[in-house]
Amino acid sequence: MTPRWLYPAGFALLVLLVALTWAQTSTNGCDCLWPAATAWSLAGGVAFVAACLVMVRTAPGRPAEVAGLLAPVAIAALTALAINSIGWFILVCYVGFVALTLRLWPGVVMWLASLGVVGAAAYTTPDPGWPNWLAAATLVFWGCWVVRYRIAVGERLHRAESAATAAAALAERQRLAADLHDIVAHTLAVTVLHLGGVRLALEHDPKEAAAGVAEAERLARQSMAELRKVVRVLAEEGADPAVVAPQPTAARLPELFEEYRTAGLELETGVEGELPSVGPTTGMVLYRLVQEALANASRHAPRCPVEVRLRVAEDGAVLATVANVLPGRPSRHNGGMGLRAMADRVRMVGGQVTAGPEDDRWVVRAELPA
Numbered sequence: 001m002t003p004r005w006l007y008p009a010g011f012a013l014l015v016l017l018v019a020l021t022w023a024q025t026s027t028n029g030c031d032c033l034w035p036a037a038t039a040w041s042l043a044g045g046v047a048f049v050a051a052c053l054v055m056v057r058t059a060p061g062r063p064a065e066v067a068g069l070l071a072p073v074a075i076a077a078l079t080a081l082a083i084n085s086i087g088w089f090i091l092v093c094y095v096g097f098v099a100l101t102l103r104l105w106p107g108v109v110m111w112l113a114s115l116g117v118v119g120a121a122a123y124t125t126p127d128p129g130w131p132n133w134l135a136a137a138t139l140v141f142w143g144c145w146v147v148r149y150r151i152a153v154g155e156r157l158h159r160a161e162s163a164a165t166a167a168a169a170l171a172e173r174q175r176l177a178a179d180l181h182d183i184v185a186h187t188l189a190v191t192v193l194h195l196g197g198v199r200l201a202l203e204h205d206p207k208e209a210a211a212g213v214a215e216a217e218r219l220a221r222q223s224m225a226e227l228r229k230v231v232r233v234l235a236e237e238g239a240d241p242a243v244v245a246p247q248p249t250a251a252r253l254p255e256l257f258e259e260y261r262t263a264g265l266e267l268e269t270g271v272e273g274e275l276p277s278v279g280p281t282t283g284m285v286l287y288r289l290v291q292e293a294l295a296n297a298s299r300h301a302p303r304c305p306v307e308v309r310l311r312v313a314e315d316g317a318v319l320a321t322v323a324n325v326l327p328g329r330p331s332r333h334n335g336g337m338g339l340r341a342m343a344d345r346v347r348m349v350g351g352q353v354t355a356g357p358e359d360d361r362w363v364v365r366a367e368l369p370a
Helices: 006-026 037-057 062-079 087-101 104-124 130-201 206-235 250-263 280-300 337-348
Strands: 267-272 306-312 318-325 352-358 361-368
Touching (some): 037 087, 062 087, 104 130
Antiparallel strands (some): 318 361
């Protein structure tokens, strides 16, 4: 952000340099060959200041560009074509200002106009020192343009990095939101199954009921611990999600199956291949997919059997099918957050997933690459 004092300070410095140049010319402090050099210098100084004001105060366009082309001519009048005039230093500063503020091609035109003015002065009043002003104007113009280009590139990189950081933060928040949903949905589904079994066992088997309550309590405590890990990632700046909240893998699926069986879900599973051979990313997606499918099945059809079939290829690719009998008339719907998170995770690893009713069953099918 440009400081507010910069433009007033720059304008004051410009006026001071113009005044010094006019004073130098009017007191014959430079080698002036023009008649009435003082009047020409005064007119040129006023015209140059006015041109600079037009360039600064108006929007980029034809008026500013015309003023920029007239500015070198005004400087020539200000200097009265004396090679040792301070005005040529003003010209060098002017081309640097043009390079830093205007678009490239208008700036190049004004730089060439400035060189033309210096060349005309050299032709009118030959002196071996004129090439020095030509070189200075050229070096300052292109040097300032390179600085401007590097600043612009740096700003674009900064914006790109900020956008990438924001996108990564959003993706992480969405992942954590999906994890929270999975943890809560799974815990509630299994807990409801346990409590349903407890309600049925209270009258004829109090010990079984007590065991069901204890298992529900254990699951609740376990889920609370997982929730604390996820919340810690959200609360602590710089926390590594992979360390603070590690993701489940395919090797933990048998534990998930056992939890649902213990809770009373009629679950049939079939696994072809080695689950530990599934990669960590694909394994996490597979675990969350099966977890969400089982939670939905236990919530919408708690007394219906569920079938899980997993086929693991030698390279780690997985074909997964989770199906449960629908208790009533099948209904088509787009699903809630869990199904959307499931589909997003599968697409993240380049897989495909479908979920919907087939005859009298709700079937979730997924193909996950290695």
